[in-house]
Amino acid sequence: MKKVLLLGNPNVGKSVVFSKLTGTSVVSSNYAGTTVEFTKGHMKWGDEIVEIIDVPGTYTLNPTNKAEEVAVEMLDEGDLIINVVDSTNLERNLNLTLQLLEKNIPMIISLNFWDETEHKGIEINVDKLKKHFNVPIIPTSATKGIGLKEIINTFDYDKVVNHNYGDNESRWAEVGRIINDVQNINYKEHSFSDFMEDLTLSPLTGIPIAIVVLFLSFIVIRFVGEGFIGYIAEPFFEIVYRPIIVQLSNILGGEGFIHNLIVGELIEGSIDFGQSFGLLTTGIFIPLAAVLPYIISFYFVLGLLEDIGYLPRISVLVDNIMHKVGLHGFSIIPLILAFGCNVPAALAIRNLESKREKFIASTLMATTIPCMSQMAMVIGLLGSFGGKYLLYLFAVLVVLWIFIGTLMNKLVPGFSTDLLLELPSFRMPSITTVLKKLWMRILGFLKEALPMVLLGVFIINIFYTLGIFEALTKATGPVLKNLFGVPEAAIEALIMGFLRKDLAMGVLIPLGLTAKQMLTMSILLVIYFPCIATFVILLRELGPKDMLKATLIMLTSTLVVGAYVNFAFQIDSFNLLRILPVVGVYLLVILIPKREKEEIENI
């Protein structure tokens, strides 16, 4: 099968070209032996099937990070390179182009964002550029579908040009000469879009804009998610799925171990998808009908923000804050992803550069960021007591984030890098690309998370039958119930929550807890352990030793926060006097000397 590689700098619209060329059968996978992801798809070309590979974006063939190393290794596999170039940034892009032309692989150049050059006052003489390189050059505007046909028509191009541009310096000199020859820029006045871009970056205007954007996103996510649940997911389960399960329940005899494992316990004689806890009832209802709709709407909105080019601006705005916890602005992206599901977020943490940054980001995420599933859980637990309690919960999480973040910044050895980020212009997103990316993220969630959820229900049902929860509750309950100020039965929910948090919710609601007890339990359930899917992935990413450390941080946080909330929360609000010790301890934490080493080489 013929292999076509799409290669280019980051932010050149490569993935738009990719999604317009390929069909629905795109898969994203790891490059062998690495954690770097790439996507590939297929296209019918005459009688042939052509494989199209979207190689991770790279600025150079002298790699500075893992993703770029992979890009270089993948080069050898290609029969044809399509070098996607941002024609509004021609000079910078040509450095890679020249390096590629030395590789003796057939290559064509796509001058993407062609439609934008005009209003930016950039003139590029394509014929002259062709003469310099001696390869086909095609102006494209992938979002609008312009030039894609011409690209497809060159798939059988197989001429190899033999260029040699010498070392780094003489190559840049050559880039300079070519640019002087082919490009002419008449800088235009600040456009409205430039003006908006500046506003989103300057802290004074950017932060209010970010708050408005996040608030609107939240409203859209909720609206779309609820729509999905109300009009699609629940009707499907009630009308189509219920009769099948009722049949199955009858066949299995309505009770007994096997029945309870698969269908679950009947609640007042019928199946309750939320509380029966069978593999085929609650086990698939919660992830598919309660969580997946929100995940879909969350990643849809996020994909839009990503493709408009807004997300890097958030990185810039939060850079200051993130340095306080030993990270830099870019690491906000995995933390934002984690609000959807921790699994894709854990995968995004891979892209951070140092081991220290990966550890800090993973621990912060697993401990303090509630995913959609946890969010649904705490809303279920606290909603009836009023929105005030949700605010308390988030306030506690924010304070905890600052605390363990600052502590880790002081105590974790290693080095952190600094922010260096290209800020792409705002662009109209391509709906095909957004949908394709959404589809891959959902597949990722279903593949990684769903089996774990089912495994969790399975193990829980077995443990339950064997009386393991009861034994653990008896052993730890007497101490924990006094520490946290909750009844012993609530401790059992915590223990079950190791495997399934939604199960914990089912245990807690019938207990009739007070508002304070419910608040304590909700906070504990969010922070004390991520779901097993996240746990397994983090274990793989961090290794057993660091995962053990992260787990200890989570458990310590749980004990401290649980005891503190029990101490400081009185009747229906936090006692102001009892908040003071927190401030005091924080001031002490700031005084701890840092163990981080500055590595000039890698800043």
Place this chain on the structure above:
Amino acid sequence: MTKLKLTEINANKKCKVIAFKGGSNMQTKLENLGIRLNNEITVANNSFVGGPITVISGSTKVAIGRKMAARIIVEELK
């Protein structure tokens, strides 16, 4: 011309890159984004509340963390 750190240049001023006080990895990463020795860049944003500095090089806008920016030595152009 006086040598200054990039962090000392105000918004909307042009300057010329004359040295990198970091490792080769940092230099490569900056070069890839068009911030090369002897290139002219324009500071787009350098806020008094701190945070990254944004510069424009060619038509690329780049955000550079303060620590790294302090290692880029420039001279201001009138």
